Amino acid sequence: MDTSSFLVQQLINALFLGSIYALIALGYTMVYGIIELINFAHGELFTAGAFIGLIVLAALQKYGFVQTHFVLTLFLVFGMAMAYVGVLGVAIEHVAYKPLRNASRLAAILSALGMSIFLSNGMMLSQGVSDRAYPALFGLKGITIIGARITYGQVFIIILSLLLMVALNMFVNWTKLGKAMRATAQNQVMARMLGINIDRTIRVTFIIGPALGAAAGVMVGMYYGSVRFDMGFIYMIKAFAAAILGGIGSIPGAVLGGMIIGGVEVAWSAFLPSAWKDVTTFIVLILVLYFKPSGILGEDVSETRV
């Protein structure tokens, strides 16, 4: 493998990993944007998505559906995982966050941590503590670009992530509900005075954010071939770092942050001892926060309050 194909390979890896971090980071940033709470249960929602995907996929495989209806299978696996986790997200908001909306910030954070532990243990009890194999949908076949090998699985995941991000962007910028969501995030009292039902916009946020995380969960399961009840932890940390890095509350920021964290991690693994790759995330995070505490695309809080 020559240098150019090596670089292309790393670029594809970075895009792949970055998209996954970005999808998860979007969930953090959207929820933070609208209720100023770090949803610590988000990592578990990501894992739950992976498990739902696994359950649906295993069931479809059992009846030989995968071979006959491949595209429909993908649609069902992602659709069911996203729908289920979306509902779970709304349920969590209703049970754990909504009653604390006017309570102290600390109470809400503790409630989020509690929800995270609760979901994690729930998955451990129902799905077991060991790795569960994820059926390989795409196999190892792929295409070669400038000597770099990219599997169909990777192609699919990158394209799907980009589609989801474009769809999200269209939703928040072009639809009435999406704009109402942004209005709620920027100024809740004013949004209410214009007749916006903020309970509704917050609920929608808690469908979309977790659903994107669930899609990322299925992607990780498919790509790495296994899932475990605690797999969400490391992704949660990375995606959280990505959201902060991009400027928490900013949707483009989450995507940018995800891509940077993914890129830096891949670059480190490519040239330096990969055992240290997780450290890079935090080095980047610390550096950016040192020079720009609000994150790359973050707004000054003072500005948004006026």
Add this chain to the structure above:
Amino acid sequence: MKQTPLGNWRRAIKPSILELKNVHTYYGNIHALKGISCTIPSGDIACLIGANGAGKSTTLLTIFGVQRAARGEIRFKGRPIHRLRPEQVAVQGISQAPEGRQIFARMTTLENLEMGAYLRNDKAEVAGDMEWVFGLFPRLKDRARQLGGTLSGGEQQMLAIGRALMARPELLLLDEPSLGLAPKLVEKIFETILEINKNGVTIFLVEQNAHMALSISNTGYVMETGRIVLTDSAAALLKNEKVKKAYLGE
């Protein structure tokens, strides 16, 4: 607007659109409104003047349900609204350009205006009203694609009023539309308020610029530390010795 001697007569026969009866509001332990009563006739411009901290903004926020009225009654077109949440008050046909303008900083001028029309589904008429607002404030049209947070103070004030108008309200609550604006722009804003009123919108105006406010209003209320201490036709208040001394700087 010139106040005629018929001012009192007008008030007597015109149906009131908004009525506050003995309204009390608290911020924690602070008794901010100590029993406010006032009646705003339909189609009028009424103003509430007073010093900083007298409770003028609190009055507007209480009408909108942002602050809860602990006691008393607020009626809009005869229906009680003091138990409603802000989003329910908006549905009744009241809109507000609140203190501090509260522009959505990371949304464009156009999007801010669209949010004003959030409750409406009559797309064609919303587009028409948008043109009307652009007619009232041509500057907003030039800034249509610019983010709200990057507008000047005056432009933000125009946007706040324009956004409130996009709901096509029957009653418009304006909180200090002149605050922080150059004198020339203040005059322009007050002219526009008169024009809005001519389109059939009742206006309840809160102002520190008492002279300007009274000169365009039918009725005026003077507020001091949570109480309305004086109620009269705006023309009479402009001649009132006490008002002259305390608020008009004469």
